[in-house]
Amino acid sequence: MKRISRIWLTSRPALACAVVTLALASASVAAADDGPGPFGVTAETVATQQSARVGALSGADRVGRPAGGHFCTASVVHSPQRSLLVTAAHCVDGDDGDLVFVPGYRDGRAPYGVWKVGKRFLPEGWAKGQHEDSDVAFAYVDELGGKRIEDVVGGNRFATGTATGATAVTVTGYPDSRKVPISCTNKPVRHSRTQQRIDCPEFTGGTSGSPWVNGDRQVVGVLGGHEKGGSTADTSYSVVLGAEAAELYKDATADP
Secondary structure, eight states: OOSOOSOOSSOOOOOOHHHHHHHHHHOOOOOGGGOSSOTTOEEEOOOOTTGGGEEEEEEEEETTEEEEEEEEEEEEEOOTTSOEEEEOHHHHOOOSSEEEEEETOBTTBOTTOOEEEEEEEOOHHHHHHOOGGGOOEEEEEOOBTTBOHHHHHOOBEEOOSOOTTSSOEEEEEOOTTOSSOEEEEEOOEESSSSEEEEEOTTOOTTOTTOEEEOTTSEEEEEBOSGGGGOSSSSEEEEEOOOHHHHHHHHHHHHOO
C-alpha cells in the first residue's frame, strides 16, 4: 500500500502563515455567481456537516482503529447503497492490509466514527496499466453501529461530463503532515483533453483523492491523475470525469 500519495519532483514548501498571506495578496476575488472568494487561497477547513463528507484514509491494524498517519483523502458520494466513497485509484490499489475512512477527522479525533473500507472498484485503465487518465476509484465502507455512512454525514453527487472551469470548485483534503483538513476555492483549467488542473497552494502529500466540489454540491474532480496529483504543492490535477468514470460509478452502484 502506498503511503506517499503524490509524486514530489521538487521540494515541498513549508506550511507557514506567510504562504497564506502571499496567496491572499495575489488571489482574485470571486464573482458572486462563482461561489465564495477570494480564489486561490488555502486555509483550514471549517468543521461543518458538508465538510464532514470528506475524510482521511488510513491503514488499520485492526477493524475500527486507525494505525499510523493518514496517507490519502476520500469523500462520501451519493449512491443507492448509501455507503460509497470516491478517491484516487492510486490510493486504494494495494492489497496489503485493511483501510479505514475517518470522515471529518480533526486533531486526532473521529467525530463521525471510523469506517472500515470494503470492496473497491478500479477502472480498467488503472487496473491494467495504472494509466493516469484512469486515476479515480470507488470503495464501499461497512456499516457502523447499524448505520450507513451517508445516513450519518450525507453525500455529494458524483457528476461526469461537466465542462472544466464552468464554475469554481472547492477542493478539500488532508495533508499527511497535518491533523486538520484544508480547503481552497478556484476555477479549474484544462491541462489536456483528459486532465484538468487547479492552482491552490499547500496541497501536499496526503491530499490525493480530495474531491473537487462545485456550488451544486457535485463532485466534478478528484485530486490525482497527472503525476498522481501533481509534482508541486501549488498545482493539483484531476482526471476529466468522462465516460470511463461514469461507467465505473454505474458498476459500483449496481453492486448489491
